[in-house]
C-alpha cells in the first residue's frame with residue numbers, strides 16, 4: 001500500500017476516503033479506512049468487444065487475457081409465451097443451455113459469468129488451485145469452467161447437494 005500505482009490488468013484500486021491507491025489486488029480496504037476500494041479502469045467508457053462471452057466486457061474485467069467461450073446470456077422474444085400471457089412485446093433474458101436460441105452456458109448458471117474471468121485470472125497469475133464452497137450454482141459453474149480450461153479446482157458442497165454438481 002502507498003502512493004505507488006500498481007496496475008492490475010486494466011484497472012487500479014483507490015480508497016475513496018484518502019485517495020490512495022492500494023497495490024494488493026486481494027484487499028478490500030486501504031487499511032486506514034473502512035470504505036471499500038473502488039476500481040478505476042484504464043478506459044472510462046465501455047468498449048464492447050466482439051467476443052461471444054462475458055469477455056466482451058474485457059476492458060472492465062480484472063484480467064489480462066481471455067479464453068475461448070461462447071457462454072453468455074441471450075435475449076429473445078417468444079411469440080407463444082407472449083400469447084399465453086396476453087402480452088405483446090415481452091422479451092426473455094435467458095442464461096443456460098439452449099443451443100436453438102444461441103445459449104451455450106453449459107453449467108446452466110449465471111455464475112459462469114463469474115467463473116470465466118475468475119479462472120482466467122487465476123490461470124494468468126499462476127496462483128494455484130481455487131477452492132470454492134457452494135451449495136450448488138457457483139460450484140457447478142466453477143467445475144464447468146475449470147474443466148473447460150483444463151484447470152484444477154476444489155469444489156466443496158453439502159453432501160445433500162453433491163449429486164447436483
Ligand SMILES: [Zn+2]
Nearest residue numbers: 015018030033
Ligand atoms: Zn484510505
